Amino acid sequence: MDTAIDTGIDWAQVRADFPLLTRQVHGKPLVYFDSANTGQKPECVIDATNDFYRRHNANVSRAVHALGSEATDAYEGARSKLARFFNVRSDELILCSGTTFAINLVAYSWALPRLQPGDVILISRMEHHANIVPWQLVAQRTGATIKVAELLPDGALDLNALYAQMTADVKLLALTHVSNVLGTVNPVTYICKEARKRGIVTVIDGSQAAPHMPVDIAAIGCDFYAVTGHKMSGPTGTGVLWAKREHIQAMPPFLGGGEMIKEVRFEGTVFNEGPHKFEAGTPNIAGFVGLGAAVDYLSSLGMAHIEAREQALLAHLTDALHSIDGLHIYGRAPRKAAVVSFAIDGVHSHDLATLLDLEGIAVRSGQHCAHPLLQWLGVGTTCRASLAFYNTHAEIDAFVAALHKVRKLLV
Structure with a gap:
């Protein structure tokens, strides 16, 4: 059977x-x-993580010696694998600790500088706290308000009511792709299309979708898509935020430190390009090597x-x-x-x-x-x-x- x-x-x-x-x-x-x-981890993910620590352990992008180059190649190789897996460009993928961090990055780097009193953040009744609390914090600091899209009795999103709530004052829609409680799969491609017509920026929580179904981010047509690695058979402490190129270019860094800079002077700092300006400090290198192995494994099936x-x-x-x-x-x-x-x-x-x-x-x-x-x-x-x-x-x-x-x- x-x-x-x-x-x-x-x-x-x-x-x-x-x-x-x-x-x-x-x-x-x-x-x-x-x-x-x-999610549980296949042997190949465990082996890849173990092999990195045993044979290649070094920091990324900071050394010209062999181990440093191997670590950088492995880390950036994982980014490339993830980009192919989700059908996006690798320079649009920000590597981070998971969906919670990814949504907070959008909240603080995109929403906080832009939202004003009178603006509305629209979320659904079925959201995980990670797609509620960051928006509450942003609303408190900007004067924006939060409105909630309700559900039908069977746990599906009430699409007619949702579309009616997409009024001119709605600047951002944050929605889960798949409910972690109900299992409901939301028709995010159609929802994002309706949001685009109205000039609403969309943030999709893909934590419960990426491990269980094909996810073509380019086809979905959202502005941001967040994923957690440990739910898709990868190591904990890994995840990605995909963002449209225009947002990556316009958003200021969320965290400051090493690696996310081109030049630092006491008079000011020139930040790195693309996703790297959001990747301050030493990342979870071995974790992303393992996540790359997980993506290979899922793709093989x-x-x-x-x-x-x-x-x-x-x-x-x-x-x-x-x-x-x-x-x-x-x-x-x-x-x-x-x-x-x-x-x-x-x-x-x-x-x-x-x-x-x-x-x-x-x-x-x-x-x-x-x-x-x-x-x-x-x-x-x-x-x-x-x-x-x-x-x-x-x-x-x-x-x-x-x-x-x-x-x-x-x-």
């Missing part, structure tokens, strides 16, 4: 590439259903194949959960990623997740850094099972069997 006939990919062999998945937890085989939190695999797993999981009495799934949009948030009547999600952990099953419980969304759903917390291509149908069956078992203990 875990060999895809359409693609010819042996998913069991793919799973064997991930060493952590062979672990046991509390004496039980690990079932890792928390990939929306962080094909993101369309990964998406199809995960959609098959999602269909199985959703159908199987219907056998659990009193279980409610939050998020049933027509198009969604392999994320299932749920609650069981009379059971606290933390208790449920704790007992599932004793069965070797890792799910996340809580508010998932999306407090306003949980308030809208009318629940304090949920459990979230988030799948990836390395999961199996057998794991889904084991998960549902464990749910039946622990529900009897809690209800």
Whole structure:
């Protein structure tokens, strides 16, 4: 059941590439259903990071010796791989620690110098805190206001209401590509097209999209697109911000220090060109070498194949959960990623997740850094099972069997 006939990919062999998945937890085989939190790493990513520290470790762009050149080539090579992966130019990709940093960079370097009292920042109800809090801080300092685009009962974005809210005072729209709670896949290409017609700058949070489906940033047509590396099988502390060339040229640096300069005098500083002016200090070089390896790995499988695999797993999981009495799934949009948030009547999600952990099953419980969304759903917390291509149908069956078992203990 875990060999895809359409693609010819042996998913069991793919799973064997991930060493952590062979672990046991509390004496039980690990079932890792928390990939929306962080993705597991294939052997090639671990090896690439290890090889950098063992054989090439040096700082980038600061030495003419062999190790310095090798480190720079590897670091910039990762930028080039990411550019090809997302169909953009490498000189439009800012390497950073992840989506949180990327959105803050846009907030402080693009929005803060430009927004004024009366301007509006439009965000959606389903945003992660990383795409809410930075805009609140900017609004407080500029006098701009925040407006919220609401959802339909199934968890899809209310597009008609959203377009009606795109009024002349809206200067920026910040929107997630895929909800980390509901799994809703937003039609960002169409939304960005409507925003462009109105002169609205768009910031897309791609954290939950990049690991699970093909992402062609050029085709989306946004102004900014942010990605977190550790969710797409890369190391932690890595990510990218893509920005239109015109924004990169116009935006002032966010952080000052080494590497982001051409010349420093006490009278003033001349900043570096392109993305490098936003990359102050020593970066996570080994991490980006690992992220480059992750991009190679994902590309070898094909993101369309990964998406199809995960959609098959999602269909199985959703159908199987219907056998659990009193279980409610939050998020049933027509198009969604392999994320299932749920609650069981009379059971606290933390208790449920704790007992599932004793069965070797890792799910996340809580508010998932999306407090306003949980308030809208009318629940304090949920459990979230988030799948990836390395999961199996057998794991889904084991998960549902464990749910039946622990529900009897809690209800």
